[in-house]
Amino acid sequence: MTADWAPGSWASKPIKQDVPYKDNEGVRAALAKLQTLPPLVTTQEIVSLKKSLKNVALGKAFVLQGGDCAELFDYCNQDMIEAKVKLLLQMSLVLIWGANRPVVRIARIAGQFAKPRSSPMEVVNGVEIPSFRGDNINGFAADPESRRPDPSRLVSAYFHSAATLNYIRASLSSGLADLHSPLDWGLGHVITPSIKEKYEQIVGRVKDALRFMHTVGIDTDRGVETVEIYTSHEGLSLEYEQSLTRLLKTPSPTRPSDPTPSSTQPPRASYFATSAHFLWIGDRTRQLDGAHVEFFRGIANPIGIKIGPSMAPDELVRILDVVNPSREIGKVTLISRYGAKKIAAHLPAQIAAVQASGHIPVWQCDPMHGNTQSTPTGVKTRHFSDILSELHQALEIHRAAGSFLGGMHLELTGEAVTECVGGAGGLTEEGLSERYTTFCDPRLNEKQALELAFLVAGFYRDMDEADAVL
Numbered sequence: 001m002t003a004d005w006a007p008g009s010w011a012s013k014p015i016k017q018d019v020p021y022k023d024n025e026g027v028r029a030a031l032a033k034l035q036t037l038p039p040l041v042t043t044q045e046i047v048s049l050k051k052s053l054k055n056v057a058l059g060k061a062f063v064l065q066g067g068d069c070a071e072l073f074d075y076c077n078q079d080m081i082e083a084k085v086k087l088l089l090q091m092s093l094v095l096i097w098g099a100n101r102p103v104v105r106i107a108r109i110a111g112q113f114a115k116p117r118s119s120p121m122e123v124v125n126g127v128e129i130p131s132f133r134g135d136n137i138n139g140f141a142a143d144p145e146s147r148r149p150d151p152s153r154l155v156s157a158y159f160h161s162a163a164t165l166n167y168i169r170a171s172l173s174s175g176l177a178d179l180h181s182p183l184d185w186g187l188g189h190v191i192t193p194s195i196k197e198k199y200e201q202i203v204g205r206v207k208d209a210l211r212f213m214h215t216v217g218i219d220t221d222r223g224v225e226t227v228e229i230y231t232s233h234e235g236l237s238l239e240y241e242q243s244l245t246r247l248l249k250t251p252s253p254t255r256p257s258d259p260t261p262s263s264t265q266p267p268r269a270s271y272f273a274t275s276a277h278f279l280w281i282g283d284r285t286r287q288l289d290g291a292h293v294e295f296f297r298g299i300a301n302p303i304g305i306k307i308g309p310s311m312a313p314d315e316l317v318r319i320l321d322v323v324n325p326s327r328e329i330g331k332v333t334l335i336s337r338y339g340a341k342k343i344a345a346h347l348p349a350q351i352a353a354v355q356a357s358g359h360i361p362v363w364q365c366d367p368m369h370g371n372t373q374s375t376p377t378g379v380k381t382r383h384f385s386d387i388l389s390e391l392h393q394a395l396e397i398h399r400a401a402g403s404f405l406g407g408m409h410l411e412l413t414g415e416a417v418t419e420c421v422g423g424a425g426g427l428t429e430e431g432l433s434e435r436y437t438t439f440c441d442p443r444l445n446e447k448q449a450l451e452l453a454f455l456v457a458g459f460y461r462d463m464d465e466a467d468a469v470l
């Protein structure tokens with residue numbers, strides 16, 4: 001356990017993006033309720049994700065993280081959850097083939113409600129009202145009453161997360177991810193023929209491999225029938241996270257069925273954030289002396305830190321020293337999000353500083369948040385070509401530095417939305433208004449996300465082939 005730390009020690013530190021609740025009694029009641037509710041995830045699951053991320057940090061696996069920018073309580077329905085899970089499964093199958101490594105899947109789901117905002121107020125129809133801060137804080141409807149922070153939404157956030165997670169778990173344990181039927185994951189009615197054909201080729205190869213395994217009798221393992229999908233969100237609302245942080249025994253590596261304990265040491269207890277398997281600190285709340293870094297330094301979960309162009313290399317190393325003093329490999333995922341035009345100027349120095357420090361994090365590229373722009377009519381969008389370019393540059397920069405780009409972090413949805421321009425479907429700025437439904441940042445639709453997975457898989461294949469020639 002971390003000295004001088006408690007789940008509530010963040011409260012004495014300066015905080016950014018704080019929510020100005022007026023109803024103190026309501027806050028107290030909501031947090032008291034949350035403290036009595038069961039963890040949403042278990043320590044066994046958290047520790048197993050941490051182990052997988054260690055493999056990513058060491059270059060032996062790849063991590064795919066994706067989901068909505070802002071999840072809404074209304075997204076907690078069968079169709080939307082299934083669409084997102086199926087898309088992540090399809091993308092990961094493509095990436096396993098391309099990167100030739102196991103893929104760790106982390107969804108931005110079952111808790112990705114809170115949003116940091118550049119301004120606490122906004123002007124709508126000439127009236128200044130508080131900004132929408134996410135469904136767990138206030139309502140989207142543009143009137144002052146709906147925008148008032150309502151602490152009971154924190155409890156609703158828990159129950160919507162629980163229902164979402166329950167359906168993900170139930171679907172996976174009922175065979176949704178069975179590798180014998182990846183064509184049943186549905187390719188959507190609008191998929192371009194070339195993507196469909198490439199995907200079917202990969203599926204064909206997977207089926208051949210499974211047939212072979214069956215022939216030689218090694219397909220009895222449950223490994224091909226289901227997979228893990230871990231949950232994640234930005235740990236922005238510290239009141240909420242604190243209420244779900246529990247002192248729990250760290251599971252021993254011994255399997256429950258194994259009667260011989262691997263060690264005579266009593267199991268250690270650690271503080272685990274139990275709202276999700278993986279939490280990250282956003283680019284706006286990563287101040288070294290701030291409340292968020294204070295909270296994150298005490299939890300045993302694997303954590304992420306977003307790093308944008310304003311992060312200095314030495315500052316990055318100091319944050320790593322604070323949140324991971326024991327230098328656990330893969331405990332921290334550095335999520336770089338500079339933008340296609342800025343990555344070349346920033347990433348090499350960040351990698352060099354981290355390498356010199358001796359920390360071994362997971363390096364992940366978020367090609368979304370540095371590439372947001374507005375159309376002449378004021379619609380927020382992102383260009384597929386910028387997203388792809390930042391990913392490609394990240395891969396090359398890591399390779400040149402002897403480092404490994406272990407994953408990507410995407411804002412995506414399983415729906416056929418029109419929010420990002422470009423991709424094989426050729427969505428134009430004029431087409432954006434057709435199905436623009438995000439409540440925050442523009443997301444890749446299912447077609448664009450799968451196409452991106454193919455292109456990134458191709459980059460890894462090319463890189464591995466080039467390395468093999470060397």
Ligand code: PEP
Pocket residue numbers: 069116234281282283284306307337369
């Ligand atoms: C996000 O991931 O939705 C987000 C707000 O990112 P960042 O902190 O990188 O701006």
Ligand code: CO
Pocket residue numbers: 069070369411440441
């Ligand atoms: Co976003």
